[in-house]
Amino acid sequence: MYARINITPHHLVVTLMTLLVLLATISWGATQGADTVTVLNAEKLSCGSCAAKITNALEQKEGVVSVEVDIAAAKVTVWHDLKKIAPGQLASVVTDTGYPSNVVRTVAKDVFDRETGKTPQAQKNAGGGCACCNKNRK
Numbered sequence: 001m002y003a004r005i006n007i008t009p010h011h012l013v014v015t016l017m018t019l020l021v022l023l024a025t026i027s028w029g030a031t032q033g034a035d036t037v038t039v040l041n042a043e044k045l046s047c048g049s050c051a052a053k054i055t056n057a058l059e060q061k062e063g064v065v066s067v068e069v070d071i072a073a074a075k076v077t078v079w080h081d082l083k084k085i086a087p088g089q090l091a092s093v094v095t096d097t098g099y100p101s102n103v104v105r106t107v108a109k110d111v112f113d114r115e116t117g118k119t120p121q122a123q124k125n126a127g128g129g130c131a132c133c134n135k136n137r138k
């Protein structure tokens, strides 16, 4: 006689699949919750440490999903939820951090992503610092 044990393996597979789908959803969802992309300029932004300060300040705000800083261009790109935080508020956060900032443009996230092929990456702190951010450092 064979004992039919088809419940446990089946359930194991289903559980594993569910976990995999969940994990995929979480990683794919890095910019989920953002419906808008706002590009800001930031005066005096000149090194990775400046970039880290700006990123940290923005990411503390509700509605900010992801931040990318282009040091060479002195531009800050913010993926955010427009219902929770407006472009002007983002510029104020950057200005208050010590880098006078204005909104360059605001577009829907899918438009921006299609246009640029960009996906946000975590800003890495390059370490060190320039005269500007060392002076501003508290």
Ligand SMILES: [Cu+2]
Pocket (backbone or CB within 6 Å): 045, 046, 047, 048, 049, 050, 051, 129, 130, 131, 132, 133, 134
């Ligand atoms: Cu700096």
